[in-house]
Amino acid sequence: MPRRTRATAVAVLLLLAGCSSDGGDGDGAEGAAGVGDPYFPKAGNGGYDVTHYELTLDYAPGTRHLTGTAVITARATQQLASYHLDLQGLDVEQVTVDGEPARTSRAGQELTVRPASGLSTGRVFRTTVRYSGTPQTITDPDSSEEGWLPTADGAVALGEPVGSMAWFPGSHHPSDKAMYDLRVTVPEGLTAVSNGELVSEKASGKGRRTFVWHTGEPMASYLAMLAVGKFEVRRTAGRVPAYVAVDTTQVAASRAVVGRLGDVLDWSAYNFGPYPFRSTGVVVGRAGDAGYALETQNRPFFPGPPDLSTFVHELAHQWFGDSVTPRTWRDMWLNEGFATYAEWLWSEDHDGDTAQEIFDAVYAGDYYEDAEDNEAVWAFAPGDPPDADRISDPPVYLRGALVVHRIRQLLGDDAFYDFVQGWTGEHRHLVVDSGQLKAYLEKLAPDDDWDGVWEQWVYGKPKPSI
Structure with missing residues (x-):
């Protein structure tokens, strides 16, 4: 989902039956x-x-x-x-x-x-x-x-x-x-x-x-x-064909980051499993066309030239959110936590801060320059936003990413990447919820304390102890 403060999500009971009423013109x-x-x-x-x-x-x-x-x-x-x-x-x-x-x-x-x-x-x-x-x-x-x-x-x-x-x-x-x-x-x-x-x-x-x-x-x-709109379009063939459309006024400013589409997708596939769609690409509009970037399927949208971190985030959503889709809006941390963690992994693999260093900074309250922003990370549990206007708040993104790193800490690196690729492969093009992720981990590593992770990190409001 986009990098913005919006909100929306908590459990969803799939009521596939309606009220019993006489249809008038037909049975049912x-x-x-x-x-x-x-x-x-x-x-x-x-x-x-x-x-x-x-x-x-x-x-x-x-x-x-x-x-x-x-x-x-x-x-x-x-x-x-x-x-x-x-x-x-x-x-x-x-x-x-x-x-x-x-x-x-x-x-x-x-x-x-x-x-x-x-x-x-x-x-x-x-x-x-x-x-x-x-x-x-x-x-x-x-x-x-x-x-x-x-x-x-x-x-x-x-x-x-x-x-x-x-x-x-x-x-x-x-x-x-x-x-x-x-x-x-x-x-x-x-x-x-x-x-x-x-x-x-x-x-x-x-x-x-x-x-x-x-x-x-x-x-x-x-x-x-x-x-x-008026776009400059670039089409490339290959194993995964790409269609890239950039507003004609944004071409020069977008060239460097958009030109890394192939690199980011190759890196993502190496870490997250095979790319889940038949084609790829991006759309770059003008700043002000929207207030956020969005992981629209196959072809994320960016309002103006994207920075590299956001570019990585929205492309990671092709696995987390687009292919493996949340069953309810309460489960949106499954999208945003994994996509945010993809940014941390990119940094780690490209001579930036390691995921552990970023985890430590978020946990210690040193991630943002402003103290109030750091406090806001702990306002609510990532799996339980309080109401609709909070589902895009920092806890869903950053605390969601903390959950993913805790999973990595418990599994170890090799098993963690096996887990990620197994999760995206087994649930390709399906809808999932937080309980299914927990059940998947319990089957994969039954000796680890997944009850504790879910109680403290997914659904617990207070900052968990490490």
């Missing part, structure tokens, strides 16, 4: 309006599992008008008379289910869909939503902004934690990953960059150009990204 019940995340209770939806999004978009930067059609393929996990989609703002013009018109209603971010007939458990169905309007910028509980962010020459769409509902309808919770195909048309002279691989790019008439992107590995919707 209503799918739950949310999966029970206590930070974002309306995020995601119950009663079905999305497998694929097909999005067709047309964007006019001059008027900030977006026209879209979303075809959402899902499998019913219960009998459904109705179900919900997350969509913030935008005007819904038509909804069909398997080609038949469906009735709908709106309440806040919830779009309720009532098919002409009920959906049986296990049925695969397609919901088509036609919509349009001016997509919204969403302000998070910590005052950071996401969703649809207008830029000087286009826009960037960023989704963590719930911003993707500003530009397409869906089940917007990390526990529901899916594949994506995106077709976006923009004015000629602009480039539209998204996740995955560029399938085609061609003129579409009337001064417009269409870009088609395909993401063939499961992706949480908060990692979906779209950037529209």
